[in-house]
Structure formats: C-alpha cells, structure tokens
Amino acid sequence: MDYVSTRNKKVTASASQAIATGIAPDGGLYCPTEIPQLTEGDFAALCAKDYRGRSADILGRFLTDFTTEELEQYASLAYADEKFGGSNTAPLVKLEDGKYILELWHGPTCAFKDMALQMLPHLLTASLRKTGEQRTACILVATSGDTGKAALDGFADVEGTKIMVYYPVDGVSTIQKLQMVTQRGKNVQVCAIRGNFDDAQSAVKKIFTDQASIEKLSEQGMMLSSANSINWGRLAPQIAYYVSAYCDLLNRGDIQLGDPIHVCVPTGNFGNILAAYFARQMGVPVAKLICASNENNVLTDFFNSGGTYDRVRPFHTTISPSMDILISSNLERLLFLVSGYNDTIVADLMQQLTEKGSYTVPTDVFANIGSQFEAGYCDDAQTKEMIAALFQEKGYLCDTHTAVAVKVYEDYRAHTGDTTPTVIASTASPFKFCQSVISALGGEVTSDGTELLDQLHDMTHAPVPKPLAALSGMKPRFDLVVDRDEILDTLTLLNTI
Numbered sequence: 361m362d363y364v365s366t367r368n369k370k371v372t373a374s375a376s377q378a379i380a381t382g383i384a385p386d387g388g389l390y391c392p393t394e395i396p397q398l399t400e401g402d403f404a405a406l407c408a409k410d411y412r413g414r415s416a417d418i419l420g421r422f423l424t425d426f427t428t429e430e431l432e433q434y435a436s437l438a439y440a441d442e443k444f445g446g447s448n449t450a451p452l453v454k455l456e457d458g459k460y461i462l463e464l465w466h467g468p469t470c471a472f473k474d475m476a477l478q479m480l481p482h483l484l485t486a487s488l489r490k491t492g493e494q495r496t497a498c499i500l501v502a503t504s505g506d507t508g509k510a511a512l513d514g515f516a517d518v519e520g521t522k523i524m525v526y527y528p529v530d531g532v533s534t535i536q537k538l539q540m541v542t543q544r545g546k547n548v549q550v551c552a553i554r555g556n557f558d559d560a561q562s563a564v565k566k567i568f569t570d571q572a573s574i575e576k577l578s579e580q581g582m583m584l585s586s587a588n589s590i591n592w593g594r595l596a597p598q599i600a601y602y603v604s605a606y607c608d609l610l611n612r613g614d615i616q617l618g619d620p621i622h623v624c625v626p627t628g629n630f631g632n633i634l635a636a637y638f639a640r641q642m643g644v645p646v647a648k649l650i651c652a653s654n655e656n657n658v659l660t661d662f663f664n665s666g667g668t669y670d671r672v673r674p675f676h677t678t679i680s681p682s683m684d685i686l687i688s689s690n691l692e693r694l695l696f697l698v699s700g701y702n703d704t705i706v707a708d709l710m711q712q713l714t715e716k717g718s719y720t721v722p723t724d725v726f727a728n729i730g731s732q733f734e735a736g737y738c739d740d741a742q743t744k745e746m747i748a749a750l751f752q753e754k755g756y757l758c759d760t761h762t763a764v765a766v767k768v769y770e771d772y773r774a775h776t777g778d779t780t781p782t783v784i785a786s787t788a789s790p791f792k793f794c795q796s797v798i799s800a801l802g803g804e805v806t807s808d809g810t811e812l813l814d815q816l817h818d819m820t821h822a823p824v825p826k827p828l829a830a831l832s833g834m835k836p837r838f839d840l841v842v843d844r845d846e847i848l849d850t851l852t853l854l855n856t857i
C-alpha cells in the first residue's frame with residue numbers, strides 16, 4: 361500500500377518510509393491511498409483474538425511492508441501485561457445502558473498516548489532498518505503534556521534513537537511535569553518552552569522543514585523524526601482500539617454485527633478521533649463521531665459553521681490541558697480523505713491557515729463531513745460538575761479530558777434523544793490531573809507534588825496507578841527553559857546525549 365502527502369500526491373512513500381520520516385518533505389502528512397475493508401469473517405476472527413492479536417491484525421492491513429510475525433511480536437512487546445498493569449489493555453466499562461467508557465490509560469504513563477507510543481518505537485526502528493537508514497533517528501516532540509512522557513517512556517534507551525521533548529512551561533500539570541523531568545534513559549532530553557502548545561508545535565514543525573538544520577544534523581549522522589500524531593506510525597495503532605471496542609460489544613452480546621454505535625472523543629490535535637474515522641471507513645458501523653472540545657472550541661465552530669476553521673481567537677488555558685490546542689494538525693488528513701484525495705485543495709487550505717489563520721472548506725467537500733460528525737464543547741466549570749456527578753451518582757472517577765467528552769455526549773443525547781450505544785474514549789488517569797479532580801470533588805488542594813496522589817486516593821479510595829506512585833522520591837534531571845525562538849539552538853543538545 362502506498363502513502364502520499366496530503367499536499368502533493370506525487371510525493372509517495374511506503375509505510376516504513378512514512379514512519380521513518382514522520383512528515384512529508386513538503387510539510388504535508390502521509391495518508392494511505394486506500395482503506396482496507398473488514399468483512400463479516402474478519403470481525404468474527406477479530407472477536408476471537410485478544411487486544412494484541414487485534415492490534416497486529418489491523419496494523420497489518422495498513423503496514424503492508426511489515427510481516428505478520430513482526431507485527432505480532434511488536435504487539436506482544438508493546439501491550440505486554442506488565443506494561444498495562446496486567447489488566448485488559450483497553451477495557452470497555454459500562455456506565456449504564458448504551459453508555460460505555462473505553463479506558464485507554466492503563467499503560468506505563470497513564471494516558472492514551474501509550475496505546476500508540478509503546479508501539480511506535482518498534483515500528484520506527486524496523487522502518488529505519490527496512491529503508492536502509494544508517495543515521496540515528498532524532499525524535500523531536502512538541503507536547504501538551506501527555507505525549508512527551510509517553511514518547512520518553514517508549515523511546516528511552518531504544519537503540520539507534522534519541523529523543524528531545526518540548527513542553528509549554530506553564531501548560532502542563534504538576535504530575536505531568538514531574539513525569540517528564542524525572543525520565544530516565546541515556547538518549548533523552550527535556551526542554552520547557554516559554555509559550556503555549558501551539559507555539560511549541562509550530563517551532564518543532566519549522567525545524568522539520570529547516571534545510572540548514574537538517575543538513576547539519578545529517579553531517580553529524582542524525583536524521584529527524586516525529587512521534588507526534590503527524591506520524592502515521594502514531595495514528596495507525598490507534599485505529600485498533602476502536603475496532604477492538606466494537607468486538608468487545610459484540611462479545612458481550614450488547615450489540616449484533618452491523619448494529620450502529622456512536623463514538624465520542626475528547627479532542628485536541630484530532631488524532632484520536634481521526635483513528636475512529638479510519639475504523640469507520642474500514643467498516644466498523646460508527647454512525648456518529650462526536651468531537652468534544654474544551655473552551656478552545658475551534659473544532660466545534662468548524663463543524664457547526666459548515667466548515668470554517670478560524671484559529672484567530674483567544675487561547676484558553678484550561679483544566680484539560682492536553683486539549684488546549686488551536687491548530688488541530690490531523691484535520692488535514694480528514695480534509696484530504698473527504699475531498700477525494702484532493703491535494704490541491706488541501707495545500708491551498710493549509711496555506712491559508714498559515715497566512716491568515718483561517719480557511720473555509722468548499723461546500724461540496726464539507727458535505728462529506730457534516731453528516732458524520734457532531735461537535736460540542738464545555739467550559740471548566742461544567743467539566744468539574746461532570747466529574748463530581750459521575751463520581752457521586754455512578755461511583756466512576758474520571759479525569760478532566762474524559763469529563764469533557766462525557767458532558768458533550770450527555771448534551772448531545774439530551775438534545776437529540778438518540779440512545780444509540782456510544783463508546784466514550786477515556787484518555788487519561790484522573791491521577792494525572794489531581795489538583796483539578798480534587799477541587800471538582802469539593803476538596804481543598806492542600807499539597808503539591810506527589811502528595812496530591814495520596815490526597816486524591818484518600819478522598820476517593822481509587823488506587824494510585826503504580827507508575828505515578830513511583831514518582832515520589834525520584835530526582836528531577838532536566839530544568840532547561842528557553843524562548844520559542846531559541847528552539848533551533850537546543851538542537852546542539854542532541855550531540856550531548
């Protein structure tokens with residue numbers, strides 16, 4: 361299967377080339393030229409497999425230059441029981457009839473990013489080998505909090521790679537910051553940026569197209585790669601858990617093959633919900649994709665305005681920081697797919713986004729999006745109310761991001777009366793966002809650092825995830841803070857690791 365750049369279809373790559381380089385040389389994102397279809401027999405076979413088997417199966421349909429044996433091996437390493445707390449990798453919890461929470465945060469860093477970032481290092485190192493790449497892959501990551509730690513954990517001490525993470529200095533939670541600055545491994549670096557996530561992401565994207573830097577690194581035996589969801593190797597593993605959730609519903613007997621479901625996703629960079637869209641296009645009967653945002657509701661406006669994307673608006677720092685994003689990179693892939701792979705339209709829209717910060721999708725193209733997506737948002741107060749209501753009424757403790765999704769879903773259901781079974785993606789452990797969750801439950805935040813974990817545990821009796829409990833007593837290793845225009849200078853640090 362071929363991959364092409366969303367901005368120029370003449371730029372083609374194999375799956376391993378797309379994964380090795382992360383982003384197309386023209387700044388576009390690699391997209392598969394066809395979407396594999398699941399038959400009835402395929403669903404039956406998938407239902408009989410565990411998560412690892414399902415993951416290898418789905419990946420194999422997209423990554424055609426990998427063997428089944430390779431992918432099965434990677435899946436058993438990436439989703440090993442000891443990494444996912446011995447639990448089912450992606451458990452589907454029934455809240456009440458027709459309402460399910462897909463818990464994607466049982467991995468080593470307690471965020472859904474682990475679902476992809478435990479797999480990506482295997483895919484990337486194999487891709488380097490397959491493409492004959494001799495240089496060290498330097499992975500640059502811009503993070504709104506969770507990707508950074510998940511990528512550090514995935515790539516720490518992985519042969520042939522180095523990793524450098526940039527996070528917004530005031531944009532991450534106490535626990536998220538602690539997780540990153542205490543990261544172990546000899547090939548890792550962490551750097552704080554004065555600015556927000558979009559500043560960090562734009563700065564990192566610029567490095568990827570800065571020929572002078574690329575050449576200089578190459579002379580030193582290094583090449584750049586990405587672990588952000590612009591990399592297809594990040595996105596592909598995420599498709600599997602939506603297919604898996606559908607299989608779990610079938611296995612429980614809650615639905616029959618062919619019955620529609622909705623999927624609701626707390627969205628930032630549009631990676632997770634795009635994976636659900638791919639699952640839908642493969643044949644999982646997803647009727648509606650419900651896109652949930654916080655007050656940075658640029659996507660809500662996009663869907664509800666009939667296709668006008670306008671990032672020129674105030675940036676809000678919210679209690680769901682992993683969704684504090686105004687440039688949702690993966691929307692570019694959706695536009696490419698729904699325009700019938702029209703690279704000219706996509707290149708033009710992306711140029712408008714860079715030049716004036718907004719664009720409007722042609723009506724005929726939006727017509728292919730509008731009926732499949734619903735969108736809504738909520739503010740911090742509503743998010744906190746939802747956390748408290750779920751805990752008090754259902755005994756279910758969730759984090760701020762998941763609460764946004766539940767609230768937006770409840771609004772949709774109240775507004776439409778639609779009771780189609782719905783899978784709500786739960787993207788982080790509540791213990792990653794202790795301050796906000798404690799105060800949502802009416803507690804007073806009396807501590808800082810890892811004591812927060814104990815405070816939330818005492819209030820709720822929910823178990824503290826082991827990797828977070830292990831943070832207490834770990835010494836910070838990284839304290840560098842730079843301005844965003846100094847980010848190019850930080851590349852010299854790659855020589856020191």
Ligand SMILES: *Cc1c(COP(=O)(O)O)cnc(C)c1O
Nearest residue numbers: 506628629630631632682787788
């Ligand atoms: C990254 C993240 C999101 C947003 O996911 P996208 O794929 O960027 O849309 C939502 N919630 C949490 C907890 C995250 O870490």
